Amino acid sequence: MENLIYLDNGATSYPKPDDVYTFMDSFYRRFGVNPGRSGYDLCMETGALVDATRKMLAGFLNGSDPNRLCFSYNSTDALNLIIFGMLKQGDHAITTTIEHNSVLRPLYHQNKFNGVEVDYIPFDTNGFVDPDDIKQKIKANTRLVIVNHASNVIGTVQPVEAIGRICREYGVPFAIDASQSAGKVPIDIEQLHIDVVAFTGHKSLLGPTGIGGLYVRQGVDIRHTRAGGTGVRSADRMHLEEYPYRLEYGTGNIVGIAGLHAGLKWIEKKGIDQIHHHEMRLTRMLIDGLSEIDGVSLHCQDDLVDHIGVISFNIDGMEALNTGTLLDGEYNIACRTGLHCAPLAHEQLGTAQIGGSVRIGIGPFNTEDHIKTAIEAVGEIVDVQKKK
Ligand SMILES: Cc1ncc(COP(=O)(O)O)c(C=O)c1O
DSSP states (O other), X not given: OTTOEEOBTTTOOOSOOHHHHHHHHHHHHHXXXXXXXXOSHHXXXXXXXXXXXXHXXXXXXXXXXXXXXXXXXXXXXXXHHHHHHHOOTTOEEEEETTOOHHHHHHHHXXXXXXXXXXXXXXXXXXXXXXXXXXXXXXXXXXXXXXXXSBOTTTXXXXXXXXXXXXXXXXXXXXXXXOTTTTTTSOOOTTTTTXXXXXXXXXXXXXXXXXXXXXXEOTTOOOOOSXXXXXXXXXXXXXXXXXXXXXXXXSSOOHHHHHHHHHHHHHHXXXXXXXXXXXXXXXXXXXXXXXXXXXXXXXXXXXXXXTBOSEEEEEETTSOHHHHHHHHHHXXXXXXXXXXXXXXXXXXXXXXXXXXXXXXXXXXXXXOXXXXXXXXXXXXXXXXXXXXX
16 A cells, blocks of 8 residues: 555564565576475475575574474464474473463463463563563473563563573473564574574564474474475385474475575675664654653553564553554554454453554664654544543
């Protein structure tokens, strides 16, 4: 749409860098065959891009073995592989109330159908989980600690290094949901003591939808919860044990991998710190502007230390959905309203009963003008609301 101000980068990044669109098109036209299934040159060349992208992503996370980088459809898919492949009857898991449904629902299913016991650690008034609260809940049968890295509701980045250190000390596998953080915040699995990372390609990694993955550190294993074709050792009756085949099933999303490859290259060229700095400068501007409007409540935005450019707010006396509809209809501003698939976070924030919050997600292509317009628009909506 003409002149749309897109502030819904928490849902997916848009637009993508031009390189992503052009590379996906040229790659798929030239190399769009099924890699790893045959030995002809074109097939090998397609496979080379898949391998190169594995390598880039493993490097991005400081993972030592690119084969332990497995592609999935998105982070929901990767998180399902983790939660169903690492927990079984009699196990205990620890997570937080800031999680997305892609963590919560697999855990609810594991609890309901397999009796896995789960503890949900609340975040504090600033939006952070206390690592000691996690430590207090570790038991002899705790088999997984799984934590959202950066919140898709309030943008807080959890203290994963401290949590990881505790998990390592107690010998409990530690997984993070890096859906919002990968591409915005550096993730070094060694330094942060992380065992498994789930990521999605279409958000901050600037790739297309339908591609994501997970990295599994050496020494940690995920059981098969699926089985199927791998393109190699077809006579074996059982799905292969070795990575990446272990967690990859059927033909992958080749054009998605190409897009992700181009997205990663763009991030490398720009520099993750520069991208983050740009987004946080705009986030600061947005928060300062919204804070000055009497009648706007911001959630957990007191300071921007350990944050990404995702914020949530409500206009007093107004349903979040109505604010979003006005921003869209009257001002051509796209943002997201509702619970953002994180119902426990809204229960804790007290926003579940009022239809959730209005969320603004800032991306690398947003500008100061976008933010100024959004602040003015919210101010005008508040003025009209007050006159009612
Ligand atoms: C924190 C978080 N986790 C998981 C997901 C799921 O991502 P996907 O829909 O790409 O699987 C999202 C997407 O909104 C998210 O923000």
